Every structure is written in C-alpha cells, then in structure tokens.
Amino acid sequence: MPLCPTRLEMVEVTARLCQMLGMPRSAGQIYGLLYLSPHVLGLDEIAESLGISKASASTGTRQLLAWHAVRQVWKQGDRKDYFEAQTDLAEVLRSNYAGFFRPKLENSQRRVGSLLASLESDRKSGAVEREEYQLCKERLESLARLQNRVQKLLPLAENLL
Amino acid sequence: MPLCPTRLEMVEVTARLCQMLGMPRSAGQIYGLLYLSPHVLGLDEIAESLGISKASASTGTRQLLAWHAVRQVWKQGDRKDYFEAQTDLAEVLRSNYAGFFRPKLENSQRRVGSLLASLESDRKSGAVEREEYQLCKERLESLARLQNRVQKLLPLAENLL
DNA sequence: TAATCCGTTCAACGCGGATTGAACAAACTG
DNA sequence: CAGTTTGTTCAATCCGCGTTGAACGGATTA
Incomplete structure (x- = not known):
C-alpha cells in the first residue's frame, strides 16, 4: 500500500537534508520513511516504498546503522532483517x-x-x-x-x- | 616567488577542510593562502600561487566574500582587487x-x-x-x-x- | 579609436560519488 | 540436491558540481 502524503513529504524533507549535509540522498529517504513508520520494515519494503533498488536500500541501511540512526530488529522464525528508526536525534x-x-x-x-x-x-x-x-x-x-x-x-x- | 613549505601545507589543510564541509576545494585553498599571507593579494597572484585558473580564483574569492571569510581591499590608483583573510574564524x-x-x-x-x-x-x-x-x-x-x-x-x- | 588591463560569465569537460542490475554467497525448504 | 529466499558485492553507469579556457564587458590609457 502507498504512503500517505504526509509521510511522502517527510521522506522528501529528510532526503534533501541528508543531501545538504553531504550524505547520500537514499539514506535520508530511508530514515524519513522509518521515522514515521508504525511498523518495522524489511529491506524489500523499504526499496519498494521509496522506489529505489534493493542494493541502495542495503547500502543505505548499513550506513544508517553505522551512524546509529536506525536499529536492526529480528523477528523469531524470520530470516529477514527489519529496521526501525532511532527517533532520538x-x-x-x-x-x-x-x-x-x-x-x-x-x-x-x-x-x-x-x-x-x-x-x-x-x-x-x-x-x-x-x-x-x-x-x-x-x-x-x-x-x-x-x-x-x-x-x-x-x-x-x-x-x- | 614560491610559497614556503608551511604555507603550502596550510593551503592543503584548508582545501581538504572545505572539501569535507561540502564547499569547493578552491575556496579553501584561497583562504589558506590568504590566512598566512603577509600581504594582500590580487586575483592573478592567487591564481598563480595556487596553480588554479583565474576563473576559479574569481568565483572562489566571491564565495569567500559572501561568507565574510575574506575582505576586499583597494589600493589608491590601482584598479586591481586585493584580498585579505578575515582571520577571526x-x-x-x-x-x-x-x-x-x-x-x-x-x-x-x-x-x-x-x-x-x-x-x-x-x-x-x-x-x-x-x-x-x-x-x-x-x-x-x-x-x-x-x-x-x-x-x-x-x-x-x-x-x- | 585602438590597445590594454581586469574581472566576470558561460558552455564544455572531467571527476568523484551515488545508484543500479546482475552475479554471488549463505541460509533455509521441499 | 534442486530451488527459494534474502542480503551483499561489484563493475558499469549516471549525475551533479567544481574547474577551466575562451569569450565578453567595462574601464583606462595612448
């Protein structure tokens, strides 16, 4: 299901913010998506929601992890990686x-x-x-x-x- | 005359610093040059000292002016623009x-x-x-x-x- | 007016980093 | 073992931005 307008706008805002700070735009998009997400999200959901490649989603999330801007979450009996935002900036x-x-x-x-x-x-x-x-x-x-x-x-x- | 090793190193340091902050490298070079310069410098001197084009020197100095990082100085009876660093960062x-x-x-x-x-x-x-x-x-x-x-x-x- | 001198502007080029598809590795499943 | 699912890696490509030479405009001088 598609994102509501507010969340789309949020993604755009954080994307531009990241770009302005010399960080990859895709990382900003991912962070904005997760920041207003009610659920944890998997790599494929992220890629599809944002219209970016799975490769970008993978590298982006790993950068965000390195910056401690997102946390990784595991679900029992599920091999997929899920992510949630560290909302305390x-x-x-x-x-x-x-x-x-x-x-x-x-x-x-x-x-x-x-x-x-x-x-x-x-x-x-x-x-x-x-x-x-x-x-x-x-x-x-x-x-x-x-x-x-x-x-x-x-x-x-x-x-x- | 060429710059002494210390000043060459300073130029390199400020160049990299600017680059790291997402600003054009040439502006950093110019600022480093002026920061340790005993005299005010003209556009051509700047370009030649740093081995960059006059065009870069022109755009670089105007950016530094916009940031209030350098000051423009005029000499009487001289049409050239001279520049000095605002050393109080x-x-x-x-x-x-x-x-x-x-x-x-x-x-x-x-x-x-x-x-x-x-x-x-x-x-x-x-x-x-x-x-x-x-x-x-x-x-x-x-x-x-x-x-x-x-x-x-x-x-x-x-x-x- | 012609000839310089200076600084700015602009299209073209080049470089570095972001993005991507495809190949790959690893861990399951049937 | 063949077939999925999932995440990573990598070469190729794309793209934005800084840099540059050349052309230009304005001011001064002869």
Whole structure:
C-alpha cells in the first residue's frame, strides 16, 4: 500500500537534508520513511516504498546503522532483517561524537601542531623571512586557540541537546 | 616567488577542510593562502600561487566574500582587487549565523509545521489510520521540540566561541 | 579609436560519488 | 540436491558540481 502524503513529504524533507549535509540522498529517504513508520520494515519494503533498488536500500541501511540512526530488529522464525528508526536525534549526535566528531577535531589539532613545527624548521632553514615567520606563528596559534574553544564547547552542546 | 613549505601545507589543510564541509576545494585553498599571507593579494597572484585558473580564483574569492571569510581591499590608483583573510574564524561563524544558519533553521521549522498540518488534513480525509496518525503526530512533535532546543543552543554557542 | 588591463560569465569537460542490475554467497525448504 | 529466499558485492553507469579556457564587458590609457 502507498504512503500517505504526509509521510511522502517527510521522506522528501529528510532526503534533501541528508543531501545538504553531504550524505547520500537514499539514506535520508530511508530514515524519513522509518521515522514515521508504525511498523518495522524489511529491506524489500523499504526499496519498494521509496522506489529505489534493493542494493541502495542495503547500502543505505548499513550506513544508517553505522551512524546509529536506525536499529536492526529480528523477528523469531524470520530470516529477514527489519529496521526501525532511532527517533532520538540528540542521542544519534551523542553516539557519533566519540567516533566521528572527536577524531576529526583531534586530527585538525594535530595538523595545526605539525604546521607550527614545520614553520620552525622553515625558519631554521631560512625558507621564510623573520616578518613572515612572526605573522604565520601568531595566526597559527590563534587557530589553535579557536580549536581549543571548540573542543570545550562540543561536549557542552552535546549535553544541552 | 614560491610559497614556503608551511604555507603550502596550510593551503592543503584548508582545501581538504572545505572539501569535507561540502564547499569547493578552491575556496579553501584561497583562504589558506590568504590566512598566512603577509600581504594582500590580487586575483592573478592567487591564481598563480595556487596553480588554479583565474576563473576559479574569481568565483572562489566571491564565495569567500559572501561568507565574510575574506575582505576586499583597494589600493589608491590601482584598479586591481586585493584580498585579505578575515582571520577571526569565530567572527566568520557569527556573521554567517543570521544570514545562513538561522534561515535554514527557520525553514526546517516551517517544514515540520507544514508536515503537522498535512497530517491533520490526511486524518480528516481518512488517508491515514488512527494509530498511524497518533504515532506520526508524536514523532513530528518530538522533532519540533528538538528544533527548539537547537535554536536556543546556537546563539549560545555563538557567544562562547 | 585602438590597445590594454581586469574581472566576470558561460558552455564544455572531467571527476568523484551515488545508484543500479546482475552475479554471488549463505541460509533455509521441499 | 534442486530451488527459494534474502542480503551483499561489484563493475558499469549516471549525475551533479567544481574547474577551466575562451569569450565578453567595462574601464583606462595612448
């Protein structure tokens, strides 16, 4: 049976949202479908409801699983995989922080650190003039300070959500 | 004259950062170049330093201008456009909030509102069963509550940066 | 007016990632 | 064992977006 207009619109909204965030559109469609679904859904139902291939449904659900945005459900005596949405989006963000956002942040801090180091070696090898060296150093250090503030802010925001 | 290794690395870092955020790589390169530049730079200098076309330099700088990430500078008796980086990234975020993030948020709130409205009309037209209607309503309302929390949080984060 | 200089615009190209059908593997069923 | 059911993998394709050279327009100068 076809979806009611509201749910169709929801699918479109989440699809566009995902696209805007640089994530695959199909994952957004699936999440929107599950978010307003009264029942858990199997792979084939998902593919048919959305008019996408079973392959897309498979890869999409696995991505959503990796992001902890959907949960897998098994029914007794049924080999099929069923899925339901993790409707608490704040919880989705929280469970992705440690595994996704935090590593990104730490990486960027390491990179700025290595930039400061390479700046020192540039200075010693004379690859940069004194004035330029000073300016680079100041700006890189200001960048490092911003990163620290962000790293302090993120866990805070996480809790307030 | 060529850039020192540190600045080359900086260009690469900001380029990848921009790419990761779904923004054009060239804009990131330009920002990285300007961020550690002791002088303001003209369009041709930018293009040549980065090995990109003048067209890319033009579109890239205009995007960065729109994001308030660079400033345009004029020299007396010189028709060329010069650019310098807005090095206070927190300020960049702040000046983009009202014109970019806030409208997005408000849009998404309107969309959820219209979803709730269309749900009501679905109910009246009998396009949705009572049970499904209840579930949809609850989840959409929970979504609206999350949006409210986000909208309260963003200005806060803005100030703490 | 002709000749430069600068910046923007635009059609064409290329690249990276999303999507898909088909082949495949694994677990049942008869 | 042959035949289903179900999910995954993979090469091929599609598609959107960034990039570019070339053409253009405006401003300045000779």
